[in-house]
Amino acid sequence: MSQDVVIQSRQLTKTFSSGTAVNQLDLSIPKGTIYGFLGPNGCGKSTTIRMLTGLLEPTSGEIELFGIPIKHHEEALKQRIGYMTQAFSLYNNLTVLENLNFVAAIYGLKRTHRKARVQKLLQRYDLLGREKQLAGSMSGGQKQRLALACATLHKPELLFLDEPTSAVDPENRRDFWEHLFDLCDQGTTILVSTHYMDEAERCHALAILEEGNKRADGSPKNLMASMPATVVEASGNDLRGLKQSLSRHSTIVSAAQIGARLRLLVRQDINDPIGYLQSLSSSHHFELARASLEDVFVASTGGRHVG
């Protein structure tokens, strides 16, 4: 994996009349990585992707793709990037093959290459035998594979995926990620936005976005290691009551019930979290737990969105 930076943004800001959607975002994404944007709906994920693809003009800040400033070079860069939109954006009343052929022609693939390329993609994305089916009549997973095939038809070096798996069941999501790692293995840089923790965890690196601000970034492992809170799990009776009484303390960042346990994030400046919690509620049992990405997300967004 070379260390060429594919996406570079400095102080990227987008202000709409309704407020700031993206605030002074700095990004530096190296070649060959899968980079995730994790955040709740409306955190600026889609707006950022639209600015990075040249769809939206930033209010201020700079973007460079492959070291080329995006401004004035949008059209030339479009041959090198692929984009899979949040909603299915191909033609429902065209067949699978017609959609692929259309996209191939738009990207200027030579007729001789086109057939082989389309055939290869049909095979890779398990669409063989469905060439004549209308795109609109396919399942969520099939549509998504077709969309990925169309977005990668011209072999882009950089692929943007905006919440690609929001309409797909877990099994299809797994397969989909296998495809992404295949692409990544061939040198494609991928930027994917999501609000699923398990998906974010698969990324090489990710940024946690909230209200247009980057709250944390790094690899999932590093993020979990450097989390500004300790994870403690409580068990015992009346967990709902315990949650209510603990939530009043500012030292408890978040409290969320998971089955028969209450998962607590305790502020990092509490040196002995178990002892501290025991002093708040002696009737419950507390033990330290391993941090998950969800904990990181909750801790870095201050528990405002989950739990």
Place this chain on the structure above:
Amino acid sequence: MWVSLARIWAVMLKELKQLSRDRMTFGMIVMIPLIQLMLFGYAINTDARHIPAGVVDLASNQTSRSILQAVEATQAVRFNHNYLSPQAASGAIVRGEVKAVLILPEDLDRRLLLHPNSAAQSTSTTLARPIGQWLVDGSDTLIAATVRSLRTMPLNDVSGHPPQTLPPTFEVVQWFNPEQRSVVNIVPGLLGVILTMTMILFTSAAIVREREHGNMEFLINTPIRSFELMLGKIIPYVFAGLIQVSIILAVGHILFHVPIRGGLMSLFGASLLFIFASLTLGLVISTIAKTQLQAMQLTVFILLPSILLSGFMFPYQAMPVPAQWIAEGLPATHFIRMARAIVLRDATLSSVEFDAFWLLGFILVGLLAASLRFRKKL
């Protein structure tokens, strides 16, 4: 500007495939001109006939009955009601029961005898008085004019004398439509109205639909140029427009015997110009409208003046000058003028070159405006 023919071709093929699967739109291309032509061809008639009328027959004799028969024989009016007094008759006009009432006075025979039109004697015109009186609901000018035309109807059928022919002040020779059938004038005008409606609506909706369905977000991220996208999208509708022109002309010729005097080449040349002008107008609308509903509303906004001001319904020359200026700004005005000239008066495209060049200019300005407005941003 570097344009890729392959991309235009790809968009065009895609649009045709989508069109062939969209039965509703496909059906509309054929059915709209057919139905509208039947409707307007049979319904619009500027010669009012069989106007419901009443009679107040104060004479009530053989003469009055034969006069009523003679009046009905003109087919202008049909007597459905009898009233006993002029007061009762005017009440009926107010109620809308009849549009006109003929009052025949008691001294009808004497008046008829003295009347020059009865041709019994050509002297003593000073004593002559009208033999009856029409009361007309004048609010509809067409009906009033029809009844007014009965003012000087000959009475020789009634009096039984040979017709007395007076030389007219002017002789009028009616060219191109000697039988004065309004359908002859309507069919070429209908070309303009139907093409305005379908062409503007189809293109504006076609592009706005891509935006509404999210296809545009993907397309914007491809290397396609807005010019290529637009051209590819409108070319299929050019063929749709030509199909409509053929349907209207063929049905107009077969059903309504509208003569096609001019060359078909000239007519299709003029139609092509107008189709492109309407399509570019649709493109401009598509860059303004955000939803298909808005596109539809904007189309109606153009369509109404295209029907009312273009000369389709009312003569252009009868409009006040400011309205004529507005009409001059509508492509339909120029096309209807050209279509009538070519279809009815055997004109060629070169003899209506002002309108042809005007449409050409409109296309160029429209394409420029649409390309400038259509930016590949969200």
